Amino acid sequence: MLWKKKAMASYYDVPEGVDIRGRYDEEFAKILTKDALKFVADLQREFRNHIKYALECRREAKRRYNEGALPGFDPATRYIRDGKWVCAPVPPAVTDRKVEITGPVERKMIINALNSGAKVFMADFEDALSPSWENLMRGQVNLKDAVAGTISFHDRVRNRVYKLNDETAKLFVRPRGWHLPEAHILIDGEPATGCLVDFGLYFHHNCSKFQRTQGAGYGPFFYLPKMEHSREAKIWNSVFEKAEKVAGIEKGSIRATVLIETLPAVFQMDEILYELRDHSVGLNCGRWDYIFSYVKTFQAHSDRLLPDRVQVGMTQHFMKSYSDLLIRTCHRRGVHAMGGMAAQIPIKDDPMANEAALELVRKDKLREVKAGHDGTWAAHPGLIPTCMEVFNNMGNVANQIKTLKRDDAEHLTEEDLLQIPRGVRTMEGLRLNTRVGIQYLAAWLTGTGSVPLYNLMEDAATAEISRVQNWQWLKYGVELNGDGLGIKVNNELFGRVVEEEIARIEKEVGTDKFKKGMYKEACKIFTRQCTSPTLDDFLTLDAYNYIVIHYPREPSKL
Ligand SMILES: CC(=O)SCCNC(=O)CCNC(=O)[C@H](O)C(C)(C)COP(=O)(O)OP(=O)(O)OC[C@H]1O[C@@H](n2cnc3c(N)ncnc32)[C@H](O)[C@@H]1OP(=O)(O)O
Numbered sequence: 001m002l003w004k005k006k007a008m009a010s011y012y013d014v015p016e017g018v019d020i021r022g023r024y025d026e027e028f029a030k031i032l033t034k035d036a037l038k039f040v041a042d043l044q045r046e047f048r049n050h051i052k053y054a055l056e057c058r059r060e061a062k063r064r065y066n067e068g069a070l071p072g073f074d075p076a077t078r079y080i081r082d083g084k085w086v087c088a089p090v091p092p093a094v095t096d097r098k099v100e101i102t103g104p105v106e107r108k109m110i111i112n113a114l115n116s117g118a119k120v121f122m123a124d125f126e127d128a129l130s131p132s133w134e135n136l137m138r139g140q141v142n143l144k145d146a147v148a149g150t151i152s153f154h155d156r157v158r159n160r161v162y163k164l165n166d167e168t169a170k171l172f173v174r175p176r177g178w179h180l181p182e183a184h185i186l187i188d189g190e191p192a193t194g195c196l197v198d199f200g201l202y203f204h205h206n207c208s209k210f211q212r213t214q215g216a217g218y219g220p221f222f223y224l225p226k227m228e229h230s231r232e233a234k235i236w237n238s239v240f241e242k243a244e245k246v247a248g249i250e251k252g253s254i255r256a257t258v259l260i261e262t263l264p265a266v267f268q269m270d271e272i273l274y275e276l277r278d279h280s281v282g283l284n285c286g287r288w289d290y291i292f293s294y295v296k297t298f299q300a301h302s303d304r305l306l307p308d309r310v311q312v313g314m315t316q317h318f319m320k321s322y323s324d325l326l327i328r329t330c331h332r333r334g335v336h337a338m339g340g341m342a343a344q345i346p347i348k349d350d351p352m353a354n355e356a357a358l359e360l361v362r363k364d365k366l367r368e369v370k371a372g373h374d375g376t377w378a379a380h381p382g383l384i385p386t387c388m389e390v391f392n393n394m395g396n397v398a399n400q401i402k403t404l405k406r407d408d409a410e411h412l413t414e415e416d417l418l419q420i421p422r423g424v425r426t427m428e429g430l431r432l433n434t435r436v437g438i439q440y441l442a443a444w445l446t447g448t449g450s451v452p453l454y455n456l457m458e459d460a461a462t463a464e465i466s467r468v469q470n471w472q473w474l475k476y477g478v479e480l481n482g483d484g485l486g487i488k489v490n491n492e493l494f495g496r497v498v499e500e501e502i503a504r505i506e507k508e509v510g511t512d513k514f515k516k517g518m519y520k521e522a523c524k525i526f527t528r529q530c531t532s533p534t535l536d537d538f539l540t541l542d543a544y545n546y547i548v549i550h551y552p553r554e555p556s557k558l
């Protein structure tokens, strides 16, 4: 045992107080250099208490909502909302963000995304990635090669070599949210904060290349997920300032777009932009996590039950109000108001169904561009021409920041933003949530964070809706009022649904794949979370324990 431990410790050359418990790999060692780890450790040490405090504030807010309070605008920061300030000018490199493609930090997908014709590629360590050690470290290797312009990939089965085109999308990176630990990197005996690892390693290795290729002040670029309050944006701003100081680059070089994807954050949009005003390049409507957050925030409010997931679209009043206010806020402050992700993806084997899916995307994007969004997200390269065509409708301008102010949205109220979504609940809604939730989790446990299911893109955010919606319906014993059968949801009914849906999944994927996969484990985790007396904060927090593999190797939890 001793030799093993000694051998492991001598692999990665770590600074004082840092311990790497992930598998050794020569490629990973080029990322996990002593200098890079020291940078991450310094960030962790400087900001850990701020992060702990911010997470404690989230718990405190949850306690208030659970006692009946509603989220709303903060009277104490009215001066920020009423003030006439603007954010730093948008860097020329990213003025035009009409279509942004997103995807996990997987090698072939990175090349395809950068070559896709989209203006921006958001490389994802978050909703689209299962954060296993292998995925995270390979992702860092891939991004380093992508930024250097040397990335390539040989698909041996198809004997195809992938390389970057001369013209590529601009690269944004989305680190994990504040809540996720990185259990393979211990700093002073504690797991590191996941997003500081993602940000720190990427920044350390790629910042100088950005300065050389884009010029001072223009990158690297980030997307920041799942924030609930401007105090969290303030921490990011301080992280950026520290990183710029360490790297000796101009203040404001790093730029970030914040996803507004939690219900409390919609009341903090001005405040978030204000904290990040030197580093901001807009806000984005993260619609899927936003719906998840609506259920989570109102978990104790029995009068705010959601209809079937498919009915909670952007035309629901609370969703429309959120998008309108986001556009107004961003344009008033001089930055991009980005739209969100339509879940449809191309359907290969059915041209009519494919056209219908494209039509839904077209409609969604048309709504966004008319409302004033400056760009949108696409989940798949096959959607880019459709999205681009619609967004080119904005005319001969790179964005609508100056041309569509949306001052009419100024009067949107707390009631508008919280309005209960309308629609009905059905047995098929319960079944679909269960079927999708289990299959998504099974993929996630085996290293895949975004999957096509029933012709839709599913990732951690969409799976969260399935989970919390089932939980909410079970907790309040709701009536499935859209079937005409008057059935009430309870544990017994849910148990039957789970049994039938897992049998259906086995039939659909085939017994061989089912046996080799982790469907049963996923079913166990998903069922526990749906039936738990108290709602788990995140699906992936508990599931993360199942994908942590410490070296020297410990027995798996499954
Ligand atoms: C709520 C949110 O947070 S949204 C943002 C996070 N979610 C995402 O980013 C999802 C991104 N999308 C994806 O992961 C994928 O498109 C999926 C999983 C939905 C579908 O993937 P697949 O079934 O593999 O797609 P498909 O087989 O049609 O792929 C065809 C080609 O397009 C490529 N491709 C598909 N999606 C992407 C993408 N997002 N980026 C780059 N390339 C892509 C595939 O690699 C494949 O390339 P190849 O022909 O060279 O082999």
Ligand SMILES: O=CC(=O)O
Binding pocket: 127, 259, 261, 285, 286, 287, 288, 289, 290, 340, 341, 461
């Ligand atoms: O991250 C995006 C979302 O919709 O969630």
Ligand SMILES: [Mg+2]
Binding pocket: 127, 225, 259, 261, 286, 288, 289, 461
């Ligand atoms: Mg999200």
